Amino acid sequence: MHLSQVDLNLFVVLExxxxxxxxxxxxxxxxxxxxxxSHALKRLRELLKDPLFIREGANMVPTPFSRNMINExxxxxxxxxxxxxxxxNFDPAHTRRDFQVGxxxxxxxxxxxxxVKAMVKAAPEISITTLRVxxxxxxxxxxxxxxDLALDIPITMSDxxxxxxxxxxxxxxxxxxxxxxxxxxxxxxxxLRQDHILVxxxxxxxxxxxxxxxxKGRKRRIVLRCQHYFAACRVxxxxxxxxxxxxxxxxxxxxxxxNRLYPFPLKSLQQLEIHMYWHExxxxxxxxxxxxxxxxxxxxxxxAEVSEPESKRRAPPVKxxxxxxxxxxxx
Numbered sequence: 001m002h003l004s005q006v007d008l009n010l011f012v013v014l015e016x017x018x019x020x021x022x023x024x025x026x027x028x029x030x031x032x033x034x035x036x037x038s039h040a041l042k043r044l045r046e047l048l049k050d051p052l053f054i055r056e057g058a059n060m061v062p063t064p065f066s067r068n069m070i071n072e073x074x075x076x077x078x079x080x081x082x083x084x085x086x087x088x089n090f091d092p093a094h095t096r097r098d099f100q101v102g103x104x105x106x107x108x109x110x111x112x113x114x115x116v117k118a119m120v121k122a123a124p125e126i127s128i129t130t131l132r133v134x135x136x137x138x139x140x141x142x143x144x145x146x147x148d149l150a151l152d153i154p155i156t157m158s159d160x161x162x163x164x165x166x167x168x169x170x171x172x173x174x175x176x177x178x179x180x181x182x183x184x185x186x187x188x189x190x191x192l193r194q195d196h197i198l199v200x201x202x203x204x205x206x207x208x209x210x211x212x213x214x215x216k217g218r219k220r221r222i223v224l225r226c227q228h229y230f231a232a233c234r235v236x237x238x239x240x241x242x243x244x245x246x247x248x249x250x251x252x253x254x255x256x257x258x259n260r261l262y263p264f265p266l267k268s269l270q271q272l273e274i275h276m277y278w279h280e281x282x283x284x285x286x287x288x289x290x291x292x293x294x295x296x297x298x299x300x301x302x303x304a305e306v307s308e309p310e311s312k313r314r315a316p317p318v319k320x321x322x323x324x325x326x327x328x329x330x331x
Contacts, residue, residue, distance in 0.1 A: 011079035013040040074145040090286030092123035102150035106249045114298045142279040150277040166274045169246040171264040186262040197224040197232045212269040
């Protein structure tokens, strides 16, 4: 069968049914009636010689054949859309689009407020959905079009994924004021003797810090593994546990807590890079390019505002009663 004999609109229908999981909702998205959707699905089944979807109640469940081809279909449709519209003038003030962006938790907290503030003025019809995507799935989701951008640490990906360094931040260690084991600078041996908090959405697996320590033949003791840095920051203020965290986020999070920040005592991991990732098919897509530029501008401005002289990077000492429960490591 030659491609000239195929109605490419049928693949638009296929992607909509797959995405919505329901024939009626897919038709509503495409502004097609139910009979028109049913007719298109029938033609697709005849063309591809596969049922494509199995009806279970109101849901349309994709067959293995559909699941195997959907990524290629989405990528092809995205490339066609970019090529059709890239020569048109993109006007963010009058464009309606919802971006799907994978954010590392720390980036979401630091970037979103300023980004949304800028977008409300410049692009009132554009919206953003933030997602937590597993790192091993980022490339697949960017290629399939279910993810427009991802902001994360350096990740090894194929040549089809473009990336741009967004910023580099110092890694610091947060400890409560008056920590009994720390006087002056924090050295590696003292760091490793303390109890630690690891913030992660995963149930298992090492962090970047632990991977680097293991590479050096060292190991720290994780006493608390939790999901949110705000909770970890509060725990630091009430215990002798340490939290390892990027500096700018630590400064923002530490407001009101008055915990102290110390340089991370391992030279091979004193800087943490954050990159922005997108698929090559979105390289010249005007809306995607515009969003990348907006994020870069917000990050640059945020870093300039937060940056302070070295003498002001640590919170001032605060008099407080010693923790009611001294650290087991320092008894």
